[in-house]
Structures are given as C-alpha cells and as structure tokens.
Amino acid sequence: MADATLSVQVRDEFGKGAARRARRAHLVPAVLYGHGMDPLHLSLPGHEAMLALRTDNALLELNVAGESTPRLALAKQIQRDPIKRHLIHVDLLAVRANEKVVVEVAILVTGEAAPGTTVVVDRNTISLEAPVTDIPGDIEINVEGLQAGAQVIAKDLTLPAGVSFVGDEDETILSVTHEAVEAVEEPEAVEEPEAE
Known part of the structure; x- marks a missing residue:
C-alpha cells in the first residue's frame, strides 16, 4: 500500500x-x-x-x-x-488509507504532433483529487499527429478510476501551433568601386 x-x-x-x-x-x-x-x-x-x-x-x-x-x-x-x-x-x-487528497501531478507529453507544428504546454502539473493509496505518478497526453490549432483541455484528460480534476474543466492544458518561421535576411549587395 x-x-x-x-x-x-x-x-x-x-x-x-x-x-x-x-x-x-x-x-x-x-x-x-x-x-x-x-x-x-x-x-x-x-x-x-x-x-x-x-x-x-x-x-x-x-x-x-x-x-x-x-x-x-x-x-x-x-x-x-x-x-x-x-x-x-x-x-x-x-x-x-480510506481518504482522498488533492495533489499536484505532472503532465507527461508523448508522441509527435504534425510536421511544422509546435506543442505549447500551458500547465506542467495539474491538481487532482485521488485516493491516497492510488495517486497517479503522472497523467499522459498523447499528441501524436495533432494539427495546428488543436487543444487539449482539462475535460479531455483520461484519468484513472476514482481520480478527478480539481479546477475549471475548460482550462487549456496544451495547444498545438504552427512552428515559428524565422525570416532569413537577404545579404546586402556590396557595391564595387567604379574603375577609374
């Protein structure tokens, strides 16, 4: 136990x-x-x-x-x-042994989102109410293939039996955005001196 x-x-x-x-x-x-x-x-x-x-x-x-x-x-x-x-x-x-407690549990992100996207994690931990003898080590979120614009909110989480989220169920846990593209600067043209 x-x-x-x-x-x-x-x-x-x-x-x-x-x-x-x-x-x-x-x-x-x-x-x-x-x-x-x-x-x-x-x-x-x-x-x-x-x-x-x-x-x-x-x-x-x-x-x-x-x-x-x-x-x-x-x-x-x-x-x-x-x-x-x-x-x-x-x-x-x-x-x-028979009570429930509120604890902070880590978020574990697995999988790869769609190419050209970035996963933005808003919360590294979440508050859960769980039986004291069965507290999860972490909560896994699989982002495999998620496209830009996708979000995972608290009510989307898959929680073990007897465990519940504490807080706003519409809170964003993570989101997928387009990868930032850095503008490549063109090198400045160098003027050659005129021949005399």
Whole structure:
C-alpha cells in the first residue's frame, strides 16, 4: 500500500543547533501534522527518506518509535540544500488509507504532433483529487499527429478510476501551433568601386 516505510524517532530538541546535530547524524528533521492532531516533531533516516521522496506524492508509512500503529503521511513541503540537494527539512501531512487528497501531478507529453507544428504546454502539473493509496505518478497526453490549432483541455484528460480534476474543466492544458518561421535576411549587395 505505502510507497516506502520509514522507522522514525520523535524529536524533543528544537532550533538550528539541534537541526544541525540531527543532520550530522544523517537524520532529517520533519514535522507531521493534520487531522486536528498536535504537530509531531520527528527525525527521519536521511538516506532512506531521500530515496523515498524522489517520487512525487509518495505515500509514506511511518513507524514511530514507541507507537504500535504505523502512521501514513504525504510530503507536503520538502526543503533541500540548494547546492548539495540533500534534505534539510520535511513537512508531512498525516493521511488515512480510506481518504482522498488533492495533489499536484505532472503532465507527461508523448508522441509527435504534425510536421511544422509546435506543442505549447500551458500547465506542467495539474491538481487532482485521488485516493491516497492510488495517486497517479503522472497523467499522459498523447499528441501524436495533432494539427495546428488543436487543444487539449482539462475535460479531455483520461484519468484513472476514482481520480478527478480539481479546477475549471475548460482550462487549456496544451495547444498545438504552427512552428515559428524565422525570416532569413537577404545579404546586402556590396557595391564595387567604379574603375577609374
């Protein structure tokens, strides 16, 4: 059911110094909140968390030290080091196995539009409401053979069972236009000097 299982510790130290010590110990500070619960401050195992969070909208099963029942969570916000790209902090949203959540899902464009056209993608991600245990990894749009002037709007999307679009169903997701043709400048004629 879950995409990854992590064994996590409850944090009782806070602040920058505590966060630095946690990172030196290869732990990632995190906070779990949602469903009216008090925020729970956690330490995630660094390497395992990094692997688990490579996938967007990964459903995590958290085995919290001292608790007998695992908790389910989705990463709501991930902070990464801008240079080394390792995890600095993770905000986790507590979820239940039987609920639906609203998530951003990537658009995957496949196929080749008609020759002499360009595909203009208006949205790289779309908001979907999906069962927490069955969130699609991406939504594929096949543009094979589409002619200039063709559009794909939200209500044209093929969505998995139980998944619905959140927003205006007439919103344009992508369109096909004529390829821009650059004008080729004629070289200027060079006047030859008159013979004396």
